Amino acid sequence: MAKAGGCCFQIGYFLYTRTRIGYWYHQKEIKDARLKLNGEDHSKTDVTEFNNLSILPIPMLLDNYAYLIQDKQTNHSVLVDPGDPDKVLSVLENMNVVPDAILITHKHWDHSGGNVKLKTAFPTIRIYGGAMDHIPCVTHAVADGDVIKFGELTFTVIYTPGHTVGHIVYLLDGSHFDAPASLFSGDHLFLSGCGRMFEGTPTVMLRSLDKVSNLKENTLVWPGHEYAEDNLEFACNIEAENENAQEKLDWTKQKRIVKDCTCPSTIREEKSYNPFLRTGEKSVLQSIGMVTSSETTEITDTIRASALAEVRERKDQFKYKL
Numbered sequence: 655m656a657k658a659g660g661c662c663f664q665i666g667y668f669l670y671t672r673t674r675i676g677y678w679y680h681q682k683e684i685k686d687a688r689l690k691l692n693g694e695d696h697s698k699t700d701v702t703e704f705n706n707l708s709i710l711p712i713p714m715l716l717d718n719y720a721y722l723i724q725d726k727q728t729n730h731s732v733l734v735d736p737g738d739p740d741k742v743l744s745v746l747e748n749m750n751v752v753p754d755a756i757l758i759t760h761k762h763w764d765h766s767g768g769n770v771k772l773k774t775a776f777p778t779i780r781i782y783g784g785a786m787d788h789i790p791c792v793t794h795a796v797a798d799g800d801v802i803k804f805g806e807l808t809f810t811v812i813y814t815p816g817h818t819v820g821h822i823v824y825l826l827d828g829s830h831f832d833a834p835a836s837l838f839s840g841d842h843l844f845l846s847g848c849g850r851m852f853e854g855t856p857t858v859m860l861r862s863l864d865k866v867s868n869l870k871e872n873t874l875v876w877p878g879h880e881y882a883e884d885n886l887e888f889a890c891n892i893e894a895e896n897e898n899a900q901e902k903l904d905w906t907k908q909k910r911i912v913k914d915c916t917c918p919s920t921i922r923e924e925k926s927y928n929p930f931l932r933t934g935e936k937s938v939l940q941s942i943g944m945v946t947s948s949e950t951t952e953i954t955d956t957i958r959a960s961a962l963a964e965v966r967e968r969k970d971q972f973k974y975k976l
């Protein structure tokens with residue numbers, strides 16, 4: 655694969671994100687994923703319920719998750735990142751649900767590629783997305799701090815550039831349901847990982863990661879992909895002594911043997927093992943050779959941004975070794 659910053663990559667990336675070629679490529683990816691998985695889902699998922707709030711991860715493509723979030727008392731519901739529209743439509747039909755809205759985290763087709771077909775199926779549906787990304791069929795462009803509400807489902811938009819220039823995440827307030835908050839983190843934050851920096855510098859990404867890291871520790875994290883096992887293998891490689899990473903990896907391996915979904919995790923858990931949230935930890939900086947054990951250097955944001963770039967680079971290399 656071409657290197658992320660290379661000329662061939664940039665041309666391919668432009669065609670993927672800004673032209674119809676990207677949409678056709680996405681259609682091929684949906685077909686290829688169905689063939690590869692013999693029509694099965696990549697993961698088994700269950701509904702998580704807190705009183706009248708229900709959250710269902712919908713597996714699609716090779717490792718994506720869309721989400722269906724319902725307020726069962728007021729009968730309002732919302733989809734997050736429904737990249738494969740046929741998969742979502744069959745779930746909605748089985749459950750007899752007509753969604754109010756679609757929340758899109760970013761423009762990549764595996765997240766936004768269902769918008770056209772779902773808008774045709776539900777003409778009055780509202781589609782939310784970041785004002786800075788080029789997302790198809792958006793009816794409501796949103797920005798940092800915007801609050802959007804459907805029945806008692808209240809979401810706050812958090813602007814998290816880095817993976818794309820307009821990436822946003824959605825924080826669902828759980829208080830009405832006596833539930834913790836839920837973060838729908840798209841390709842910004844994964845279980846033990848973060849998105850590749852296609853359109854942002856390490857400094858920009860660091861700021862975006864700090865925003866989610868500062869959320870309440872019991873916030874549930876619902877990411878856009880099932881990457882847990884690979885990511886935790888990498889976390890254990892970076893911090894061999896980190897017991898939290900090893901424990902979560904052991905747990906994840908058990909779940910993945912039977913294809914169980916690994917989400918949600920929590921912000922507290924992520925801060926304990928996710929190397930991309932731990933660039934201020936000496937153990938991570940030592941592991942990547944940025945400080946020695948005897949050094950007492952103050953860990954500035956500049957150092958953390960360099961560490962983030964290095965950890966990201968190592969993760970990209972690590973992936974290809976597996």
Ligand SMILES: [Zn+2]
Binds near residue numbers: 760
């Ligand atoms: Zn993406």
